[in-house]
Amino acid sequence: MxxxxxxxxxxWWEENAEIFSRSKREEDTMYQLDYIHxxxxxxxxRINPIFIQIVEG
Known part of the structure; x- marks a missing residue:
């Protein structure tokens, strides 16, 4: 899920792939990266959405 x-x-993908994304960024910290639960x-x-792959087989 x-x-x-x-x-x-x-x-999730079909409904706009909602992620957490802060509008204010702090430099030099991983805690401000976009992520998805x-x-x-x-x-x-909690991972960065660039690592999401959905494969149908």
Whole structure:
């Protein structure tokens, strides 16, 4: 499950791929990077959206 509404990856992508993005940036910190919340197998992850891939097989 992904994003603030905890939807499936495909639905998250189709519904505008909402991410967290601060408008005020501080230099030299990773805490200000854009990210998305992902809940996978009961664990909560926070990753940069550039690493998201949705593959249909």
């Amino acid at each position: 992904m994003g603030p509404h905890m939807t499936s990856p495909t639905l 992902i809940l996978y197998k009961g664990k909560d992850y």
